[in-house]
Amino acid sequence: MKFKFLGALVIFAITVSVNSFAQEVPKYSYTEAFKPFFYQNNGTETRSASGQPGHHYWQNSADYVLNASLNEAKNEISGSAEITYTNNSFDNLSFLWLQLDQNLFKKDSRGNAVIPMAGSRNGAHGEDLDGGYTIKSVEILSANGKKLKINPTYTISDTRMQIDLPQDLKAKGGMVKLIIHYSFVSPRYGSDRMGVEATKNGNIFTVAQWFPRMCVYDDQMGWNTLPYLGAGEFYLEYGNITANLTVPSNHYVVASGELLNPKEVYTNDQNKKWADAGNSDKTVIIRSAAEVNSAPKTATSTKTWKFKIENTRDFAWASSPAFILDAAKINLPSGKKSLAISAYPVESDGNAAWGRSTEYTKTSIENYSKRWYEYTYPNAVNVAGNEGGMEYPGIVFCHMDSKGADLWGVTDHEFGHNWFPMIVGSNERLYAWMDEGLNTFINSVSEKDFNNGEYYQAKPLQSMSSAFYSENMEPVMTAPDNLKERNLGYLGYYKPSAGMQMLRENILGEERFDKALREYIRRWAFKHPTPDDFFRTVENVSGEELNWFWRGWFLNKWKIDQAVKSAKYINGDFTKGVIIKIENIGQLPMPVNMDITFKDGTVQNVKLPVEIWKRNSEWSFEVPTKKEIVSVQLNPKGSVPDANPADNILKMDNKPAEKISLTDYEGSFSSKQIPLKIVLKSDGNNLTAQATGQTPFPLAYEGDNKFSFELAGIELDFAKDKRSFTLIQGGQKFEFTKE
Numbered sequence: 032m033k034f035k036f037l038g039a040l041v042i043f044a045i046t047v048s049v050n051s052f053a054q055e056v057p058k059y060s061y062t063e064a065f066k067p068f069f070y071q072n073n074g075t076e077t078r079s080a081s082g083q084p085g086h087h088y089w090q091n092s093a094d095y096v097l098n099a100s101l102n103e104a105k106n107e108i109s110g111s112a113e114i115t116y117t118n119n120s121f122d123n124l125s126f127l128w129l130q131l132d133q134n135l136f137k138k139d140s141r142g143n144a145v146i147p148m149a150g151s152r153n154g155a156h157g158e159d160l161d162g163g164y165t166i167k168s169v170e171i172l173s174a175n176g177k178k179l180k181i182n183p184t185y186t187i188s189d190t191r192m193q194i195d196l197p198q199d200l201k202a203k204g205g206m207v208k209l210i211i212h213y214s215f216v217s218p219r220y221g222s223d224r225m226g227v228e229a230t231k232n233g234n235i236f237t238v239a240q241w242f243p244r245m246c247v248y249d250d251q252m253g254w255n256t257l258p259y260l261g262a263g264e265f266y267l268e269y270g271n272i273t274a275n276l277t278v279p280s281n282h283y284v285v286a287s288g289e290l291l292n293p294k295e296v297y298t299n300d301q302n303k304k305w306a307d308a309g310n311s312d313k314t315v316i317i318r319s320a321a322e323v324n325s326a327p328k329t330a331t332s333t334k335t336w337k338f339k340i341e342n343t344r345d346f347a348w349a350s351s352p353a354f355i356l357d358a359a360k361i362n363l364p365s366g367k368k369s370l371a372i373s374a375y376p377v378e379s380d381g382n383a384a385w386g387r388s389t390e391y392t393k394t395s396i397e398n399y400s401k402r403w404y405e406y407t408y409p410n411a412v413n414v415a416g417n418e419g420g421m422e423y424p425g426i427v428f429c430h431m432d433s434k435g436a437d438l439w440g441v442t443d444h445e446f447g448h449n450w451f452p453m454i455v456g457s458n459e460r461l462y463a464w465m466d467e468g469l470n471t472f473i474n475s476v477s478e479k480d481f482n483n484g485e486y487y488q489a490k491p492l493q494s495m496s497s498a499f500y501s502e503n504m505e506p507v508m509t510a511p512d513n514l515k516e517r518n519l520g521y522l523g524y525y526k527p528s529a530g531m532q533m534l535r536e537n538i539l540g541e542e543r544f545d546k547a548l549r550e551y552i553r554r555w556a557f558k559h560p561t562p563d564d565f566f567r568t569v570e571n572v573s574g575e576e577l578n579w580f581w582r583g584w585f586l587n588k589w590k591i592d593q594a595v596k597s598a599k600y601i602n603g604d605f606t607k608g609v610i611i612k613i614e615n616i617g618q619l620p621m622p623v624n625m626d627i628t629f630k631d632g633t634v635q636n637v638k639l640p641v642e643i644w645k646r647n648s649e650w651s652f653e654v655p656t657k658k659e660i661v662s663v664q665l666n667p668k669g670s671v672p673d674a675n676p677a678d679n680i681l682k683m684d685n686k687p688a689e690k691i692s693l694t695d696y697e698g699s700f701s702s703k704q705i706p707l708k709i710v711l712k713s714d715g716n717n718l719t720a721q722a723t724g725q726t727p728f729p730l731a732y733e734g735d736n737k738f739s740f741e742l743a744g745i746e747l748d749f750a751k752d753k754r755s756f757t758l759i760q761g762g763q764k765f766e767f768t769k770e
Contacts, residue, residue: 058592059615059648069578070563077250082567083554089119090559093245094270100277100333101236101350106227109214112242113172115270117206120248123199127207128254129192132240133215135222135259136162141189142222142260151516152419153261155218164243166192167212174198174207183209190259192243211243220417222261225347228417228431230376232323232353233281237416237428239347240265247458249559257460262519263511264459264466265452267344269557274338278350279330283318285356285374286348287425288340289409296334308358309370314389317356320377326352340408340425342557344456347423349414355380359389361396363405371396375415376431384434388413391442391481398480399450399473402545404552407454413442422448436486443481444474455555462562463511463519464585468527469548475528491669492529493676499526500590500674507585508562529672530584536670537622538580538641539573547572579641583619591671592617594678595625596649598663602732603689605659607716610731612651612741613665617674620644626667630659636667651731651741659683689734693718695753696738700767702758709758709767720747 074080076087099110118124135142136155140163146154155162171181174196184195200207217236219227225239240259247255247266255266276284284296293302301317308315330352340346354374361369373388380386392413400406408425415431420441427445429438447470451457457465478487498504498521505514507522507530514522535544551560551568566581583589594614601607613623623639635656643650665679673679693713701708708723711730718738721727730738736749746759754769 058590058618059620059644060618061620061644061646061648064579064583064589064618064620065645067578069582070567072563075250078561078564080567081571082551082564082569084558088558089121089250091119091245091248091268092117092270093268095242095244095272095274095346097242097272097274097346098277099241099274101238101279101282103234103236103279103282106217106219106236107214108217108238108241110242111210111212113208113210114243114245115206115208116200116245117204118200118202118248119204120250121202122248122253123202123205124248125196125199127194127196127200127209128246128248128256129194129211130244130246130259130265131164131166131187131190131192132244132259134163134187134190135261136160136215136218138162141258145260147516151261153222153516155222156220158218158220160216160218162216162218165214167214169194169211170209171197172208172210175201175205188258191246191256213243215241223418224421225428226417230351230353230378230431232326232376233328233351235349235351235353235376235414235416235431237347237349237414237418239345239421239423239428241347244345247559251561255458255460257510257512259460260512262514262516263461264463265345266458266460266559267456269342269344269456271341272339272343272346274346274348275335276338276348276350277333277335279352280332280334281327281330281352282334282350283352283354283356283374284336284348284350285354285372285412285414285426286336286338287343287346287408287412287423288338291337291339292335296336305358309360309368311359312362312393314357314359314373314386317358318354320355320380323353323355323377328352342407343424344453345423347426347428349374349412349416349426349428351376353377355385357389359393361393361400361406361411363397363400365405367405369396369406369408370410372410372412373415374412379415379431379434381434384438385415385431388415388429388438388442391439392446394481395443395446395477396449398477399447402476403450403473403549404454404556406449408449411446411449413446420445422446422453424449424453439481439486440474440478443477444470447471447473447477450552454557455552456557456559458559458561460512461510462508463523464507464527465560465562465565467523468507468525469531471524471528472531475532492532492672493666493669495521495525495529496591496672496674496676499529499672500588504588506588527585530580533584533621533671534569534577534580537624538577539569539575543573543575544569579620587618589618590674591619591621592674593621593623593665594675595663595665595681598660598681598683599731599733601653601716602691602693603734604691606657608653608655609660610651610653611663612649614649615644615647616678621671623650624666624668624670626664627654627656628661628664629656630661633658649741691732696749698769700756700769702765702767704765707765 077085079085094115096113171179186193225237228235245268304317353376358372371389371393375385396406396411412426414428416428418428421428422445429441451469452466459466547569550572596612596614598611622641625637627635660683663681699710710721718730719727728740738747747756749756758765
């Protein structure tokens with residue numbers, strides 16, 4: 032289709048616009064926002080262009096048999112990790128990389144070196160600690176199906192260990208079995224992820240990152256060997272883990288997975304209560320506060336607790352003589368059952384505090400299982416320790432002083448992590464938003480669901496706009512170790528969660544977004560997705576092009592800023608409708624949500640798709656109405672964090688509306704300055720202009736005998752007798768007189 036407007040006049044207008052553009056570049060560029068080629072790579076055999084695993088997707092696996100003993104007096108854990116590693120990649124491997132996270136607590140670690148003088152949540156909080164692993168031996172037991180007994184060469188570099196193999200580990204199924212003997216002293220405060228907390232009935236040991244674990248070898252980076260500095264979390268292979276944990280005999284142990292020997296560690300009465308809890312929707316006390324207070328405070332013997340968990344990426348545990356224990360069954364959508372368990376000291380007891388922990392745990396797991404994907408582990412254990420909140424498969428650590436809304440919030444958040452990243456195993460070391468952000472989002476939905484919104488408080492995203500758009504913020508896609516520590520909460524948690532909320536509430540709608548997120552979890556359960564896999568899945572399932580949103584909210588620091596520029600009644604008569612002009616000022620466009628409030632108190636909501644910004648920075652549209660308007664407001668519920676909410680609302684002038692008759696402006700007009708004739712015609716509601724040999728174009732009434740054609744920057748300013756007008760364009764004026 033070919034459009035022509037006013038010949039030479041339009042050429043002049045374009046010239047003026049180009050000159051203006053050269054002097055002041057507008058913030059919003061629709062060509063930049065909607066430019067193609069967002070994805071830098073085509074689909075591959077391992078990752079489909081649709082966002083699902085490719086037909087040759089592979090990942091390696093790691094199974095562990097863990098034996099450990101706790102020396103309560105020394106806060107020391109010693110033991111062995113027998114690792115069976117399977118190489119499913121297409122590459123032969125001549126060496127292995129393992130993670131030694133405890134080495135963060137060595138005095139000369141990189142993680143300690145980057146702690147600022149002002150302090151940090153990471154590290155050991157200044158504790159004088161001889162931390163880190165003592166590696167006592169490394170032995171290869173078998174490789175590629177052959178039994179061996181070899182002590183290989185290995186190199187420790189900060190929080191990583193490289194083990195040289197005596198022969199290449201074969202591709203597509205080669206297996207190696209090795210055993211590592213080690214020990215370490217637990218920090219009392221271990222980077223807010225583990226530690227030792229004193230209570231009046233004994234210490235609580237929360238134990239995590241406690242055994243050497245395989246680094247991930249994947250189709251993106253090969254070996255993923257970024258050091259553990261404290262802020263960046265984890266990227267781990269899946270497998271089965273058996274753990275045999277020997278502790279003082281007066282201790283009680285809870286852990287990831289299923290307890291295999293309950294009759295050896297619990298009394299007959301306690302085992303009966305466990306059975307009762309497995310059939311009860313109400314919390315059953317297994318070990319009461321009275322039992323804790325009267326129990327021996329020391330022990331001269333030990334007990335071994337045996338656990339197993341399948342298809343897991345990690346294993347954590349807690350041990351203490353101080354634990355109250357209670358539990359209740361978890362009902363899963365398939366009809367299967369799991370068990371919610373809480374372990375906490377008497378200091379945390381009470382219905383206002385940890386007495387509701389199992390209720391919170393049960394409700395959280397049941398809700399996420401119903402909404403998104405069924406929970407996969409036999410237990411869900413909430414442990415009171417000195418951590419603000421930390422997650423592991425089937426077990427979480429929350430602070431013993433939390434209560435009420437705080438305890439619900441941290442419990443729900445940490446168990447939400449069993450979906451991101453325990454089930455969907457993203458690379459947390461690089462992409463904090465893929466676990467923290469998605470989890471914070473599902474928490475926001477869960478908060479509304481819990482007990483009819485008992486703790487729910489509406490938090491409009493508008494209230495966070497100043498933080499999201501701070502010049503001191505990095506882009507969301509920045510790795511956590513590259514963020515200012517104070518920014519991690521916003522950029523790892525709240526801003527990506529806000530992105531999910533906007534997709535759900537403003538862009539895709541609840542039904543399409545939820546379907547896409549469920550499909551993402553299903554596709555990548557127990558696998559390793561990248562950001563592209565998430566982006567592609569959401570686009571393919573929802574059927575929407577969203578590269579403008581990913582580009583602006585995740586890759587860049589683009590602002591959302593829309594404004595109401597004007598609202599004018601058609602021909603000055605509110606009974607004929609109103610023409611509203613809006614502008615997209617910020618770099619990131621969004622669909623429009625607008626409320627029009629009328630003088631009689633009624634409100635009309637108007638929604639416009641993001642496509643209006645695909646080739647415009649301003650947009651005018653007509654709203655049919657026969658009522659006088661009080662105000663026009665964008666983003667009325669604050670569901671979008673607009674950078675400047677002050678220009679989101681326009682209050683109408685209550686002066687009597689100016690009414691005109693369009694027929695008064697009709698006629699044929701010519702000019703002595705340029706050889707051009709313009710004919711004006713009306714259909715009763717609209718006035719159009721047509722220059723000789725050109726396409727007619729609409730004129731909008733601006734008041735005081737002025738009309739405009741915004742697209743070409745044209746104004747017609749009529750004399751009071753309406754027999755002449757001045758045509759103004761690009762600063763030039765041309766006089767026209769009625770023939």
